[in-house]
Amino acid sequence: MLAKILPNGSEFVQKRLILSQSDGRSLSAKALFLIILNYLRKRYYPGGGQIGHAKVGSTVSVFDRAYDDTVRVLDEEGEVVGDLPDLDDESLVEMYRHMRLARHFDGRAVSLQRQGRMGTYPPLSGQEGAQIGSAYALDDDDWMIPSYREHGAALVHGLPLKQTLLYWMGHEDGNNAPPDVNVFPVAVPIASQIPHATGAAWASKLRGEDDAFVCYFGDGATSEGDFHEGVNFAGVFDTPTVFFCNNNQWAISVPRERQTRSATLAQKAEAYGVDGVQVDGMDPLAVYSVTEAALEKARDPDADRPRPTLIEAVQYRFGAHTTADDPTVYRDDDEVERWKAKDPIDRLESYLRNEGVLDDERVAEIESSVEAQVADAIDAAESMARPDPRELFEHAYAELPPELERQYEEFAALRDERGDAAFLED
Amino acid sequence: MTDTQNLTLVQAVRDGLHTELREDDDVVVMGQDVGKNGGVFRATEGLFDEFGGDRVIDTPLAESGIIGTAVGMAAMGMRPVPEIQFSGFMYPGFDQIVSHMARFRTRSRGRFTLPMTLRAPYGGGIRAPEHHSESKEAFYAHEAGLKVVIPSTPREAKGLLAASIRDPDPVIFLEPKLIYRAFREAVPEEPYTVPIGEAATRREGDDVAVFTYGAMTRPTLEAAETLGEEGIECEVVDLRTISPLDREAIVEAFEKTGRAVVVHEAPKTGGLAGEITAILQEEALLYQEAPIGRVTGFDVPYPLYALEDYYLPSAARIEDGILEAVEF
Numbered sequence: 001m002l003a004k005i006l007p008n009g010s011e012f013v014q015k016r017l018i019l020s021q022s023d024g025r026s027l028s029a030k031a032l033f034l035i036i037l038n039y040l041r042k043r044y045y046p047g048g049g050q051i052g053h054a055k056v057g058s059t060v061s062v063f064d065r066a067y068d069d070t071v072r073v074l075d076e077e078g079e080v081v082g083d084l085p086d087l088d089d090e091s092l093v094e095m096y097r098h099m100r101l102a103r104h105f106d107g108r109a110v111s112l113q114r115q116g117r118m119g120t121y122p123p124l125s126g127q128e129g130a131q132i133g134s135a136y137a138l139d140d141d142d143w144m145i146p147s148y149r150e151h152g153a154a155l156v157h158g159l160p161l162k163q164t165l166l167y168w169m170g171h172e173d174g175n176n177a178p179p180d181v182n183v184f185p186v187a188v189p190i191a192s193q194i195p196h197a198t199g200a201a202w203a204s205k206l207r208g209e210d211d212a213f214v215c216y217f218g219d220g221a222t223s224e225g226d227f228h229e230g231v232n233f234a235g236v237f238d239t240p241t242v243f244f245c246n247n248n249q250w251a252i253s254v255p256r257e258r259q260t261r262s263a264t265l266a267q268k269a270e271a272y273g274v275d276g277v278q279v280d281g282m283d284p285l286a287v288y289s290v291t292e293a294a295l296e297k298a299r300d301p302d303a304d305r306p307r308p309t310l311i312e313a314v315q316y317r318f319g320a321h322t323t324a325d326d327p328t329v330y331r332d333d334d335e336v337e338r339w340k341a342k343d344p345i346d347r348l349e350s351y352l353r354n355e356g357v358l359d360d361e362r363v364a365e366i367e368s369s370v371e372a373q374v375a376d377a378i379d380a381a382e383s384m385a386r387p388d389p390r391e392l393f394e395h396a397y398a399e400l401p402p403e404l405e406r407q408y409e410e411f412a413a414l415r416d417e418r419g420d421a422a423f424l425e426d
Numbered sequence: 427m428t429d430t431q432n433l434t435l436v437q438a439v440r441d442g443l444h445t446e447l448r449e450d451d452d453v454v455v456m457g458q459d460v461g462k463n464g465g466v467f468r469a470t471e472g473l474f475d476e477f478g479g480d481r482v483i484d485t486p487l488a489e490s491g492i493i494g495t496a497v498g499m500a501a502m503g504m505r506p507v508p509e510i511q512f513s514g515f516m517y518p519g520f521d522q523i524v525s526h527m528a529r530f531r532t533r534s535r536g537r538f539t540l541p542m543t544l545r546a547p548y549g550g551g552i553r554a555p556e557h558h559s560e561s562k563e564a565f566y567a568h569e570a571g572l573k574v575v576i577p578s579t580p581r582e583a584k585g586l587l588a589a590s591i592r593d594p595d596p597v598i599f600l601e602p603k604l605i606y607r608a609f610r611e612a613v614p615e616e617p618y619t620v621p622i623g624e625a626a627t628r629r630e631g632d633d634v635a636v637f638t639y640g641a642m643t644r645p646t647l648e649a650a651e652t653l654g655e656e657g658i659e660c661e662v663v664d665l666r667t668i669s670p671l672d673r674e675a676i677v678e679a680f681e682k683t684g685r686a687v688v689v690h691e692a693p694k695t696g697g698l699a700g701e702i703t704a705i706l707q708e709e710a711l712l713y714q715e716a717p718i719g720r721v722t723g724f725d726v727p728y729p730l731y732a733l734e735d736y737y738l739p740s741a742a743r744i745e746d747g748i749l750e751a752v753e754f
Contacts, residue, residue: 177537398594404670
């Protein structure tokens with residue numbers, strides 16, 4: 001019936017219905033009205049309204065949703081409430097295993113820092129759904145441009161845990177990913193990696209290659225100029241970039257509401273003429289689906305939509321900003337507990353148990369293999385010798401300038417004379 | 427016999443960009459108004475028509491975006507040559523320069539390198555509005571991981587630009603806009619490079635070594651000629667690269683004369699003159715016969731143009747500075 005009312009819109013409306021029903025609510029008259037209103041606005045005022053941004057005649061997809069219409073696949077109990085991605089059981093278990101791996105790694109890393117075995121470390125617990133779900137959607141040839149908290153995502157894309165540990169243990173080598181791992185080095189200054197992702201994707205496009213690039217950053221980053229400049233360039237030059245915003249609600253102590261008056265972060269895409277979508281970041285399967293759709297669009301030079309996408313993954317950081325931060329100063333335990341009830345790992349586990357894919361035995365097996373893997377990585381990282389001081393100089397330039405050579409030699413001579421103890425703090 | 431063209435410095439920059447665009451498909455020129463408009467100083471004139479909008483790219487008005495996307499391109503192996511229209515507008519992109527351009531190689535232990543060249547016209551004397559005349563090269567020379575090149579002649583501008591673009595490390599290429607069109611020189615049509623990190627002796631002399639670079643080379647040579655008529659012979663060394671400095675050439679010229687003056691239009695405090703003075707103290711103290719002079723811009727914000735002639739080191743101030751060193 002709706003198809004008759006809205007000619008050429010049947011697929012769109014059907015998708016809307018499925019998605020709306022899948023939210024677990026009955027389709028109220030108000031919801032139906034909003035769907036139709038939204039459709040009409042998009043149909044006749046493309047790019048013109050807050051609600052929608054679809055081009056006339058474009059393929060209807062997840063990117064046609066209202067910005068606050070959060071994409072979900074699993075609810076908090078692991079019940080299916082949306083379209084399941086096309087992943088076989090083995091992949092789903094692997095995804096689950098990686099989430100467990102990231103969580104366990106995170107706990108160990110925090111404790112290493114507490115024991116003085118590692119420097120300041122930014123925890124990721126709570127954000128595994130967004131990190132692992134999105135990274136799973138990448139092809140090996142695709143590129144990842146992380147900020148500094150994406151240890152889980154980088155792991156999925158091939159960066160060994162040892163590298164992450166080394167970096168936070170103060171070794172530059174941590175950023176030296178194996179040559180076949182397409183992960184950029186950690187970027188600490190907030191949002192500053194966003195233009196890199198645009199530029200790298202632009203290079204790929206200029207060279208006629210078909211790789212896609214995913215760039216991670218947080219909610220705070222969307223207030224930075226580099227977010228604006230990076231996404232704006234991506235829109236102008238239609239680069240194959242997926243901007244993945246890990247909206248974990250807190251930029252250290254500043255809540256999401258204080259970053260912007262925008263109702264969603266996804267809607268910022270509108271201003272740049274690129275696609276924007278909000279996804280439940282505590283739902284790994286929804287994140288996977290949305291990221292995969294964005295990557296597919298990014299890779300396709302003939303897509304009738306903009307190649308760049310801004311994904312807002314709504315999630316929560318369970319722990320501190322870094323091990324140097326005390327979140328109890330600025331947020332309530334109640335809030336943390338409310339979000340912990342949405343734990344992405346429990347959610348996927350419940351689903352997989354319900355499906356008969358996981359049972360106690362399998363989960364225990366995974367837990368012990370994860371523990372062993374992290375322990376091995378810690379052993380490997382801790383057995384790394386302190387780098388030679390020559391390393392200080394080696395990579396500043398392609399060739400060491402004579403003055404740097406001189407500075408090194410002067411220092412090396414003194415070190416020979418006085419021994420390492422004269423320089424090293426306990 | 428090599429074919430040459432009689433070019434101004436800015437035309438030589440344009441010729442250098444043209445040559446490198448032709449020689450290497452990975453080279454792209456990008457920035458505000460560099461495409462159809464050919465650059466506000468005409469440094470990219472005609473390049474858009476010849477190489478197209480994917481090689482000579484008009485970007486949005488966003489310095490951090492220009493430099494930051496160039497960082498991303500360079501990390502993927504391209505050789506972008508971003509232009510910032512005036513060096514006074516580099517600051518919105520300063521974070522990208524110091525946090526990323528300078529650090530990518532170190533941060534990734536050499537896995538990612540940034541073979542990019544950031545061009546910007548710099549310096550005063552052209553009666554420009556506020557923020558269009560500063561000389562802040564010391565910022566960039568202070569930043570390890572960058573090279574900083576400043577040409578002062580058309581022939582060398584082309585060769586130094588080619589060397590910068592082909593260099594595996596990121597280069598800040600500052601063009602002295604005061605002498606963009608001051609004179610012409612025979613510039614070879616063929617591709618060639620002038621090595622980064624090597625100073626050039628512009629005038630031989632035994633009495634005092636005068637170190638300078640960029641637009642100050644001309645008033646310095648003028649002062650040297652005037653003093654030459656009075657029997658004071660200046661050795662004038664054009665640094666050409668201020669990072670890394672050619673310490674050897676600096677020390678050699680000083681040892682020959684025992685006296686030195688450094689001339690730059692940048693403010694005195696924290697400027698290159700202090701660094702050069704320190705090098706001479708470290709390397710050649712026993713040759714020193716007089717305090718090392720610094721003839722520089724004053725430690726004040728760059729003035730609007732009614733006062734800029736007083737601000738910039740003139741031949742008169744340079745002469746005076748040299749005389750002080752010689753007569754000590």
